[in-house]
Amino acid sequence: xxxxxxxxxxxxxxxxxxxxxxxxxxxxxxxxxxxxxxxxxxxxxxxxxxxxxxxxxxxxxxxxxxxxxxxxxxxxxxxxxxxxxxxxxxxxxxxxxxxxxxxxxxxxxxxxxxxxxxxxxxxxxxxxxxxxxxxxxxxxxxxxxxxxxxxxxxxxxxxxxxxxxxxxxxxxxxxxxxxxxxxxxxxxxxxxxxxxxxxxxxxxxxxxxxxxxxxxxxxxxxxxxxxxxxxxxxxxxxxxxxxxxxxxxxxxxxxxxxxxxxxxxxxxxxxxxxxxxxxxxxxxxxxxxxxxxxxxxxxxxxxxxxxxxxxxxxxxxxxxxxxxxxxxxxxxxxxxxxxxxxxxxxxxxxx
Amino acid sequence: xxxxxxxxxxxxxxxxxxxxxxxxxxxxxxxxxxxxxxxxxxxxxxxxxxxxxxxxxxxxxxxxxxxxxxxxxxxxxxxxxxxxxxxx
Numbered sequence: 367x368x369x370x371x372x373x374x375x376x377x378x379x380x381x382x383x384x385x386x387x388x389x390x391x392x393x394x395x396x397x398x399x400x401x402x403x404x405x406x407x408x409x410x411x412x413x414x415x416x417x418x419x420x421x422x423x424x425x426x427x428x429x430x431x432x433x434x435x436x437x438x439x440x441x442x443x444x445x446x447x448x449x450x451x452x453x454x455x456x457x458x459x460x461x462x463x464x465x466x467x468x469x470x471x472x473x474x475x476x477x478x479x480x481x482x483x484x485x486x487x488x489x490x491x492x493x494x495x496x497x498x499x500x501x502x503x504x505x506x507x508x509x510x511x512x513x514x515x516x517x518x519x520x521x522x523x524x525x526x527x528x529x530x531x532x533x534x535x536x537x538x539x540x541x542x543x544x545x546x547x548x549x550x551x552x553x554x555x556x557x558x559x560x561x562x563x564x565x566x567x568x569x570x571x572x573x574x575x576x577x578x579x580x581x582x583x584x585x586x587x588x589x590x591x592x593x594x595x596x597x598x599x600x601x602x603x604x605x606x607x608x609x610x611x612x613x614x615x616x617x618x619x620x621x622x623x624x625x626x627x628x629x630x631x632x633x634x635x636x637x638x639x640x641x642x643x644x645x646x647x648x649x650x651x652x653x654x655x656x657x658x659x660x661x662x663x664x665x666x667x668x669x670x671x672x673x674x675x676x677x678x679x680x681x682x683x684x685x686x687x688x689x690x691x692x693x694x695x696x697x698x699x700x701x702x703x704x705x706x707x708x709x710x711x712x713x714x715x716x717x
Numbered sequence: 718x719x720x721x722x723x724x725x726x727x728x729x730x731x732x733x734x735x736x737x738x739x740x741x742x743x744x745x746x747x748x749x750x751x752x753x754x755x756x757x758x759x760x761x762x763x764x765x766x767x768x769x770x771x772x773x774x775x776x777x778x779x780x781x782x783x784x785x786x787x788x789x790x791x792x793x794x795x796x797x798x799x800x801x802x803x804x805x
Binding site (some may be wrong): 449454458480486488489490492493494496497558592595596685686 | 723724725727728729732755756757759760761763764765766767768781782792
């Protein structure tokens with residue numbers, strides 16, 4: 367047995383052990399700290415002023431780990447399962463062949479089935495577009511899938527609560543479809559048809575189907591392991607950022623620029639459009655900002671535009687289509703983010 | 718023999734490149750290994766899901782990390798020269 371085999375078996379065993387422990391002891395309920403309590407603790411720590419920054423960072427990491435470990439674990443399992451079991455070829459076919467509304471719906475809802483790694487989204491976008499799926503569904507996919515993948519939603523559920531998680535799903539799909547459709551209309555007859563490319567169908571894209579279920583479960587654990595290796599350092603980075611924000615940015619500053627109101631929402635939506643946020647990092651970051659006084663609307667706007675768009679991704683897309691296209695959809699996405707933030711603020715005024 | 722690894726430079730693509738290199742060294746075969754990171758080129762090659770692997774112009778796999786054994790098989794299929802046997 368090589369190293370990979372052992373660690374995959376280890377992960378499976380660990381998952382089972384965690385589930386058993388969770389069911390058996392109910393530890394989870396014991397460590398739950400409500401948001402208000404957490405704010406008091408944070409304020410106390412800051413007031414005392416004696417604690418050095420590094421212990422504050424450690425406190426933040428432990429606090430976030432307490433809130434999110436179960437959801438994070440589920441997220442890793444979900445990511446592995448998707449990679450192994452999702453019918454990706456079928457989704458791509460559906461997205462490319464339908465007429466009317468169907469490809470949009472498939473792109474919006476089925477996007478997360480296709481990829482977990484944010485850097486693989488642009489090639490998929492390019493492939494969809496050049497294969498004749500149409501500009502609209504390709505953009506819908508590009509915008510909706512990073513904000514609406516199971517891992518991100520589960521982490522949001524753990525760190526920000528169910529209201530944010532639900533709103534994220536609804537808003538990501540709606541905004542993705544709207545922006546995709548509007549951009550498609552806008553560029554109708556203004557862009558040259560992409561020259562179709564040959565897609566090699568003989569390539570072995572998915573593992574062979576004749577594998578047994580046990581073997582596939584094992585593959586799933588391997589993919590989960592891969593995902594953990596990729597994402598855990600990033601999340602840690604996000605938590606450290608959150609800790610730094612809480613330690614150094616005075617709440618009055620955040621309330622002024624990212625608090626409640628239309629201007630802060632517009633600002634945070636714009637920051638989200640340009641700033642590069644790796645997958646899942648936006649969640650701990652937003653929690654840190656919320657704890658120091660960010661408005662709920664501004665948080666929602668950032669959660670929508672942050673993962674969907676960034677300057678590097680816009681530049682990447684520019685290599686495939688004319689730069690006018692990303693400019694238009696970035697502007698539309700900014701407006702959508704602002705509107706979504708306003709609506710969310712209306713319904714959930716307090717964190 | 719020309720081996721191309723497609724990927725914009727994330728963790729998964731580096732893994733594939735490593736796999737190719739170790740397969741080559743295990744088989745004792747010399748080949749042209751190229752890492753293609755330009756997104757436009759990846760798309761033009763017809764790769765929709767990275768990482769992708771192309772040997773002598775034929776796409777061998779995409780969207781997953783192939784095992785070293787698989788890469789070895791593909792390399793041997795495409796290799797016109799017999800692998801040099803190591804003398805014991």
